[in-house]
Amino acid sequence: MDIRVQAEPFDLGAETAAFAARQQGMGAVVTFTGIVRDPPDGGLGAMEIEHYPGMTEKAISGIAAKAATRWNTGDILVIHRYGRLAPSEMIMMVATAAVHRAEAFQAAEFLMDYLKSRAPFWKKEIGEQGADWVAAKADDEAALGRW
Amino acid sequence: MDIRVQAEPFDLGAETAAFAARQQGMGAVVTFTGIVRDPPDGGLGAMEIEHYPGMTEKAISGIAAKAATRWNTGDILVIHRYGRLAPSEMIMMVATAAVHRAEAFQAAEFLMDYLKSRAPFWKKEIGEQGADWVAAKADDEAALGRW
């Protein structure tokens, strides 16, 4: 399990390649990458991500441990950034490995659903007209119901 | 849409990074990578993948076009190898991009389910005791039912 909470950018290509290369006996690797969107109306100037140092690492480790127990994954990687990010910058990534594809997909979706609503991060969108905290979506809370 | 059917290895890291970098206005990128498994009993010496040149590219393009219509994806990448592959070599990858994570995941799973059972590839496992064509799984056919 490799959990990193950092302000610095990460190298998606290098992380994905290294993750896949270090798996043993796994048939499937899934990655998810979250990117700061640049909406068509050009409103978003930046995104500011706040987190709760100490609890963040613990919460993510707990979520990853649950996924690893449930799906017998090979390995799990989570990288999540905080601080100010510009549009098209990568916010975070997860990678999962499993013997079969369904398990790798499910573990990755589980991680994402829980990271969305159970890891202590808060996003603020900073535009020309001011800044707004991103509201949690009912959909995201509901997504946890399927696990 | 970027569809490649090739004997040569591909560079998962470079492909993933390039795919993510060329998306516009997308919030989510998902990749799946299929790897030749090296089972614990060490039985598998190699995997031979046969395909139907001409039909393969058409079938994959058709599957990707369906996914793109259904989920409004940003872009879709499919690379699938044929020929002889050693354990731990990468067989194939898909990458999808979408505004939200659920769409990117669903498009990637849809692609994988259809590639498994509707793209003309056949796998043969070559071991010390001989070679066997991999049998299609009822599960894989059933997986199409959810779309």
Added chain:
Amino acid sequence: MDVLYFAWVRERIGQPKETVETTAPTVRDLVKELRGREERYAAAFADLDALRVAVDQELTDFDASLAGAREVAFFPPMTGG
């Protein structure tokens, strides 16, 4: 008409491709003709449930028409991905 074979169908028939002169109206009729030819065809086409067919590179079924078809391919269920 070109007839193509893949995977274990190709191995049983003993060749990947051949040109067949036929007036068979459907895939099923073509299969009947081939079965009657030689034992290796009868072996390859013994169980149609274990086979899939494509006409002009489109997946179809055994009742598909061969009118105007240039290429028919027989193979086991696919195992890609």
Added chain:
Amino acid sequence: MDVLYFAWVRERIGQPKETVETTAPTVRDLVKELRGREERYAAAFADLDALRVAVDQELTDFDASLAGAREVAFFPPMTGG
């Protein structure tokens, strides 16, 4: 006891962290005490449904006991990923 605030809760309270002397047995009791202090607390804690709480870095609810707790944190629903 350390009390931490994040996101718009931190902005309304006007500070990220403070040390509070309290004998409140539960989170809900602590919230009552804080509300009574100053308008900014009353504003931050106006709607508990819009808030989440962690005791010693574990997500919990407002009825959780504070016995032995070293750190309580208040924040809006999380928006990670």
